[in-house]
Amino acid sequence: MKYLILIHSNPQSLAVWETMSDAQRMEFGRGHMSLTDTLADSGELIVSEGLADPALAKHVSVREGRTITSDGPFAEVKEHLAGFYLVDCESMERAVELAATVPDALTGSVEVRPVLDMSTLDL
Amino acid sequence: MTTAARVEELLRDLAPQVLAILVRQQGDFGVSEDAVQEALLAAATQWPADGVPDNPKGWLITVASRRRIELWRNESARRRREELAARQAPPAPDPASDVDDTLTLLLLCCHPSLTAVSQVALTLRAVGGLNTAEIARAFLVPEATVGQRISRAKRRIKANGAEFRMPPPEELSDRLAAVLHVLYLIFNEGYTASSGSALLRVELSAEAIRLTRQLRDRLPDDGEVAGLLALMLLTDARRPARTRPDGTLVPLAEQDRSSWDAAAIAEGVALISEALATAAVGPYQLQAAISAVHDEAARADETDWRQILGLYELLQSIAPGPMVTLNRIVAVAMVRGPHEALQQLAAAAAGPAADPALAGHHRVEAVRAHLLDMAGDHEAARAHYRLAARTTLSLPERRYLESRAGRPRPDAADAVDGDAGDESGRRVLGSGREDDVRSEVGVREVLE
Numbered sequence: 001m002k003y004l005i006l007i008h009s010n011p012q013s014l015a016v017w018e019t020m021s022d023a024q025r026m027e028f029g030r031g032h033m034s035l036t037d038t039l040a041d042s043g044e045l046i047v048s049e050g051l052a053d054p055a056l057a058k059h060v061s062v063r064e065g066r067t068i069t070s071d072g073p074f075a076e077v078k079e080h081l082a083g084f085y086l087v088d089c090e091s092m093e094r095a096v097e098l099a100a101t102v103p104d105a106l107t108g109s110v111e112v113r114p115v116l117d118m119s120t121l122d123l
Numbered sequence: 124m125t126t127a128a129r130v131e132e133l134l135r136d137l138a139p140q141v142l143a144i145l146v147r148q149q150g151d152f153g154v155s156e157d158a159v160q161e162a163l164l165a166a167a168t169q170w171p172a173d174g175v176p177d178n179p180k181g182w183l184i185t186v187a188s189r190r191r192i193e194l195w196r197n198e199s200a201r202r203r204r205e206e207l208a209a210r211q212a213p214p215a216p217d218p219a220s221d222v223d224d225t226l227t228l229l230l231l232c233c234h235p236s237l238t239a240v241s242q243v244a245l246t247l248r249a250v251g252g253l254n255t256a257e258i259a260r261a262f263l264v265p266e267a268t269v270g271q272r273i274s275r276a277k278r279r280i281k282a283n284g285a286e287f288r289m290p291p292p293e294e295l296s297d298r299l300a301a302v303l304h305v306l307y308l309i310f311n312e313g314y315t316a317s318s319g320s321a322l323l324r325v326e327l328s329a330e331a332i333r334l335t336r337q338l339r340d341r342l343p344d345d346g347e348v349a350g351l352l353a354l355m356l357l358t359d360a361r362r363p364a365r366t367r368p369d370g371t372l373v374p375l376a377e378q379d380r381s382s383w384d385a386a387a388i389a390e391g392v393a394l395i396s397e398a399l400a401t402a403a404v405g406p407y408q409l410q411a412a413i414s415a416v417h418d419e420a421a422r423a424d425e426t427d428w429r430q431i432l433g434l435y436e437l438l439q440s441i442a443p444g445p446m447v448t449l450n451r452i453v454a455v456a457m458v459r460g461p462h463e464a465l466q467q468l469a470a471a472a473a474g475p476a477a478d479p480a481l482a483g484h485h486r487v488e489a490v491r492a493h494l495l496d497m498a499g500d501h502e503a504a505r506a507h508y509r510l511a512a513r514t515t516l517s518l519p520e521r522r523y524l525e526s527r528a529g530r531p532r533p534d535a536a537d538a539v540d541g542d543a544g545d546e547s548g549r550r551v552l553g554s555g556r557e558d559d560v561r562s563e564v565g566v567r568e569v570l571e
Contacts, residue, residue, distance in 0.1 A: 001516070040267070040271060042271070042275065043240070043241070043268055045268060046268060088240075088268065090239070116518045116521065
């Protein structure tokens with residue numbers, strides 16, 4: 001089963017980040033790298049990425065065949081997606097166990113979402 | 124058949140034989156398996172262009188042995204020491220070698236120290252002769268993920284001291300059960316992934332049937348091996364009728380039965396009839412028997428639901444599980460009417476006698492919706508279909524349940540008690556798919 005572990009950035013997580021020392025921030029980054037290594041080694045990692053600031057986002061829509069893009073948002077958004085792990089593991093229990101090792105779970109919370117698939121092996 | 128396809132077929136047959144010979148001669152399953160993979164890849168590129176050598180098996184053994192020495196030379200010093208130690212203590216020869224090589228390989232690949240996904244990946248590569256890229260495409264995961272699963276599985280086999288030899292007789296039945304389970308998982312992965320985008324995927328169902336046939340050649344008297352092969356054939360026979368061109372699923376009751384594969388049904392029915400008459404009964408045989416009853420009905424309303432109910436009751440007594448419970452309740456509705464089935468469902472899903480695995484499960488809502496439809500309460504049925512659609516993890520099932528939730532009121536004839544109309548109770552289980560069996564396996568995985 002595939003699960004997406006979502007890391008959201010919000011005012012609370014930001015506040016925690018601001019209070020961290022440089023050493024703590026390094027530790028945080030190392031936690032992510034080591035989790036990625038662990039997941040790759042166990043054969044459970046599909047992909048993991050951190051996302052650039054939402055100010056660099058483009059919004060895309062197509063109207064009457066024309067592609068329209070807009071920038072932003074430039075104003076601070078309260079909550080945005082900061083990164084994710086897409087894993088393929090045995091069960092929701094295992095996905096939760098993995099999510100609990102995401103550094104962000106120690107200060108805020110991360111979200112685990114099952115991925116829809118073409119099968120029905122869902123018990 | 125094209126030359127490339129003929130070569131591929133030949134290579135897939137030879138893969139486990141060559142691997143078994145290498146492991147027997149030189150030990151170390153992990154390195155031998157890598158060497159055989161590389162020999163297979165070399166053959167797959169060279170043979171279609173240069174022609175198949177006179178002795179293809181000998182060619183593969185020679186190339187794989189050379190490659191194995193190179194791999195061995197490239198290993199680290201630590202690894203070399205291990206290798207030398209291993210060479211000094213060659214594994215004891217296995218007396219039953221010639222006949223049972225493929226079986227021995229299957230048992231090793233499905234070793235109990237491995238996770239299910241690793242067992243599946245290793246079996247497909249070492250016994251099925253698929254390469255890592257093909258396995259990755261089949262399971263829609265990156266190649267690196269599959270490669271990692273395989274090398275991890277091999278490390279674990281080594282760490283556990285598992286050897287390329289038949290397990291002692293007292294372990295054989297448990298180990299064989301693991302093999303059957305892995306073959307079943309492979310079959311279902313191929314069977315349920317039937318969307319248009321699956322064209323690029325390796326035919327996993329066909330591969331599972333091929334491997335199960337090989338297993339049956341080696342264990343012709345085992346009722347559960349025969350039962351599993353029959354189950355696969357009887358299920359796969361319905362594949363042509365199972366999806367519409369747009370990929371949506373067709374419930375069993377609405378399938379065009381004339382497009383079912385009659386030869387596969389005949390073979391499956393013969394297999395299961397013989398197994399039930401001669402071997403000790405087991406869950407795969409019962410599931411195959413249920414499948415056979417469906418396949419033998421020329422029209423949905425000719426389905427012998429009394430027999431299906433009896434088989435589910437038997438299945439519940441030897442291999443109980445939440446999906447068996449739900450399927451049995453659907454059969455109850457077809458035989459004794461939806462009201463009794465609704466009462467049984469209520470008791471199974473909540474209250475003192477409830478099965479905890481069914482609490483909050485979307486299939487309970489799907490079955491309830493179906494039973495309410497049968498009982499004539501269409502409005503309540505739609506609400507429960509919607510509820511079920513929200514909580515399923517399967518995309519085709521969600522589409523199906525949503526379409527039921529939005530479906531206009533069916534004919535009054537549909538809402539009569541018992542087996543009236545052309546309504547097949549099975550349609551509620553996984554969109555009327557024949558995969559109730561798959562779910563039972565899934566349940567066993569969780570509960571055991």
